[in-house]
Amino acid sequence: xxxxxxxxxxxxxxxxxxxEALDPVRYLGNRSSGKQGIAVALAARAAGAEVTLIAAHxxxxxxxxxxxxxxxxxLELQAAAQSASSTADVLVMAAAVADFxxxxxxxxxxxxxxxxxxxVITLVRNPDILAGLxxxxxxxxxxxxxxxxxxxxxxxxxxxxxxxxxxxxxKGCDLLVVNQVGPxxxxxxxxxxxDSNEVLILDxxxxxxxxxxxxxxxxxxxxxxxxxEKLGVEN
Ligand code: C5P
Numbered sequence: 001x002x003x004x005x006x007x008x009x010x011x012x013x014x015x016x017x018x019x020e021a022l023d024p025v026r027y028l029g030n031r032s033s034g035k036q037g038i039a040v041a042l043a044a045r046a047a048g049a050e051v052t053l054i055a056a057h058x059x060x061x062x063x064x065x066x067x068x069x070x071x072x073x074x075l076e077l078q079a080a081a082q083s084a085s086s087t088a089d090v091l092v093m094a095a096a097v098a099d100f101x102x103x104x105x106x107x108x109x110x111x112x113x114x115x116x117x118x119x120v121i122t123l124v125r126n127p128d129i130l131a132g133l134x135x136x137x138x139x140x141x142x143x144x145x146x147x148x149x150x151x152x153x154x155x156x157x158x159x160x161x162x163x164x165x166x167x168x169x170x171k172g173c174d175l176l177v178v179n180q181v182g183p184x185x186x187x188x189x190x191x192x193x194x195d196s197n198e199v200l201i202l203d204x205x206x207x208x209x210x211x212x213x214x215x216x217x218x219x220x221x222x223x224x225x226x227x228x229e230k231l232g233v234e235n
Contacts (some may be wrong), residue, residue: 007048012088014095016056018074021053022121023106027072030096031192034058036149037094039220041066043056047224049090054080059193060104073125074098085089085133085144090227092147093130093173101126134172144232147223148173151181161209168202174230177201177223178209196198201226 015037019027033057041053042063043153052067056077062068069084071077074097085091100123110119130148137144154160161181168176178200181192197219201210203226212222 001175002003004147005047005054006044006224006231008091009049009089009231010043010052010083010087011041011090011092011093012054012081013037013044014054014077014097015041016058017096018056018077019072020098020101020126021073021104021105023108023110024084025038026107028100028102029057029100030098032057032096033059033060033164033193035183035193036216036220037092038063039198039216040094040220040223042093042175042217043220044090044222047228052084052088054084054095056097061179062121074129078127078129078132081129081133082136085136086142088144089231090145090147091133092149092223092227093133094177095148096151098126100124128171130173131171138172145175145227146173147175147227149177149179153181161202164200164202168204172204173225175226176204180201194211199220199223202229208223 016034017030019029021027038060041051042121044051045066054069054071054077055062056071069080071080077095077097091220101120103124134146150164150167152160152163164176195215197216198213199219201212201223210226212219
């Protein structure tokens with residue numbers, strides 16, 4: 001018997017790291033494992049929601065029994081998220097989306113030749129998918145809770161919080177789950193690929209940030225509990 005807090009709700013979760021193709025065999029990628037996003041999808045299902053998982057590259061097994069859309073690039077993730085979002089009650093954007101992509105993809109493998117100059121890769125900006133989904137929701141007047149993730153580096157919690165609050169404002173989402181990564185976060189170099197995580201959940205309503213610490217599943221459960229609480233408040 002499922003925990004009924006989100007019964008009847010549609011939750012869309014993005015997870016993993018996008019890959020931006022350079023040629024048929026090479027890409028620009030990132031170190032996201034997808035573990036945190038997949039844990040969020042599982043937490044949503046455990047709470048009784050109908051879940052769509054939009055998965056970019058992940059390093060772990062994809063969950064069975066969840067509606068799954070697999071994507072590679074940021075633009076593919078955007079198309080999938082846009083089409084899934086129109087009927088979603090909740091969007092959780094946990095994927096690590098490339099900010100830039102190569103300006104074109106070579107149709108054939110880039111060759112190294114002694115007689116040719118070294119290749120130069122020109123990057124162009126990817127759209128901010130999260131900010132676009134917020135704009136779409138607002139334009140449609142939809143009631144939809146949108147949750148962003150952010151990985152911030154920095155030594156002091158105060159600085160990280162200020163930066164994260166500014167990001168929450170800029171993106172316009174309702175909640176921002178902030179990971180502190182890099183030197184200064186408890187001596188840990190990065191949380192990528194690890195099984196545990198420590199986050200702050202920031203709310204645009206200005207309420208106190210909520211700290212969650214534990215396995216990525218425990219963190220996901222805390223995020224889902226906050227989502228359920230907000231849906232309860234707003235319904
Ligand atoms: O700006 P930043 O990359 O720190 O924001 C992270 C959040 O924005 C995540 O929720 C991520 O999924 C989302 N994002 C996005 N499109 C981008 C970059 C990030 O939706 N191009």
